[in-house]
Amino acid sequence: MEKFKRKVFYLGGFDPRGVRFYHQLYREQVEKYARLAGEQMEVSARRSGPASSARWTVINHSAGVEADYEFLRWEDLVGKVWIRNPLSLAWRSIATYAAHARHMQFLRMRRLRPGPVITILYPPLLAVLIPLVLALVPALLLSLTFPFWIAALIGIGASVLFSGRLLNKLIVPWLLRFMYYNHSVAARGPGAEMDARLDQFAARIAEEMDGPYDEVIFASHSNGTIYAMSVLRRLFALRGGAPLPDNFTVLTLGQVVPVIALRKDASWYHADLKALDDKPFRLVDFSAPADGAAYHDVHPIRLVSDQCAARVDLLSPRFHLFYDPENYNSGWSNKYEAHFDYLRVGDRVSPVDYVSLTAGRRTIDEALAEFRMIA
Structure with missing residues (x-):
């Protein structure tokens, strides 16, 4: 039987863990899928690829599928910032949220999805309130039996000891880093190194997209969905405006495009997105309504x-069914893990x-058709 050949490019989010973590995660999920299905x-095993990438091969012997998986690496640049x-x-x-107050279109963001607005705003509030409460409560209680200065020192010590752990559990530091990074990118652009990396990614996809594959998927997740639009603009430029192959699909997961697109500066x-409004391509987005970090049912191009x-499909993965x-x-009580x-x-295979x-074994369009038949 002739194998169905698929090429997958994956562009991840703002995460310093990089290819080792994601290769292991993918391998674990394939093992789970194989058991369930x-x-x-x-x-x-993973191997070095061209253009700042890593590659591995996925073979589904039962379905007659072979996938050449290419992980587009930028974790080294994440590590630098x-x-x-x-x-x-x-x-x-402080500088980040001052800039957001001036430039972020929060009212428009709230009309799109109220959840991400809460996700953006709660980290600075908790970063102030949690250390303050952890210091004040023991200080006030102890001041009933100890001199105030002793009670205050104990309260400050308790805050130093416990607030970091609690903030980490609530993923406050990660969200603050995420917001600072995207504030910097919105205001000044990706920077010379990331621009060069995006050029590499686009050139690599352009090199392979007309290859001997039955399907080519350019997948991105979280912060990677922002840069996926910039890579897509570069792809069209490299092809001189020629249409992309019919078997090529842009797949976005947990989309966060408005984090940059709704910054007025x-x-x-905005130019990257606007350059795509007259370009024919296939885009499929899966963003869950319950994911407070993602923008469910938000069309990235229509933001500008x-x-x-x-041809765009904006769908919920409907995790609760699987x-x-x-x-x-x-899983969903831990918002950080839920975003992954x-x-x-899941506990049952989803198409x-x-x-x-x-x-x-299915193409993306075949998988969507089956998914839509599930009640």
Whole structure:
């Protein structure tokens, strides 16, 4: 039997963990998928690829599918801007939210999806309130039996000891880093190194997209969905405006495009999106309504333009249908982990979970057709 050949490019989010973590995550999810689906599958070791990438091969023996998976790497650039000092993070967060107050279209964002507005605003509030409460409560209680200065010192010590752990559990530092990074990108652009990396990514996709594949998927997740639009603009430029192949699909997962697109000062990014409004291409977005970090049912091109020539599907992955209640509830109580469920397999196989789309027997359009038939 002739194999169905698929090429997958993956552009991840603002995460310093990089290819080692994501290769292991993908391998674990393939093992889970194979158990649930009763299929024989294997994932190769990762190897270096061209243009700042890593590659591995996925073979679904049962379905006759072979996927060449290419991970587009930028975790080294994330590491350079990953703020580790909490005082530095606090100081830069002040500048970040001052800029958001001036430039972010919060009212429009709220009309699109209220959840992400809460996600953006709660980190600075908690970063102030939690240390303050952890210092004041023990200080006030102890001041009933100790001199106030002793009670105050104990309260400050308790705050230093416990507030960091609690803030980390609520992913406040990660969200502050995310917001600072995107504030910097909105105001000044990606920077010379990231621009060069995006050029590499586009050139690499252009090199392969007309290759001997039955399907080519350019997948992106979280912060990667922002840069996916910039890569797509470069792709069209490299092809001289020629249409993309019919078997090429842009797949966005947990889309966060409005984080930059709704900044009034991000003119460079508005131009990237506007340049795509007359370009025919295939875009499929899966963003869950319950994911407070993502923008469900938000058309990225229509954020800046009234027209769009692309064929676009904006869908919810409907995780609740594919997880047992106890796992679904425990997963979604941790918002950070929930944002990675787009890359996981649930307690039951979905036609549109990430392994199904990248290593399954159906094309994306066939998978969507089956998904829509599920009540």
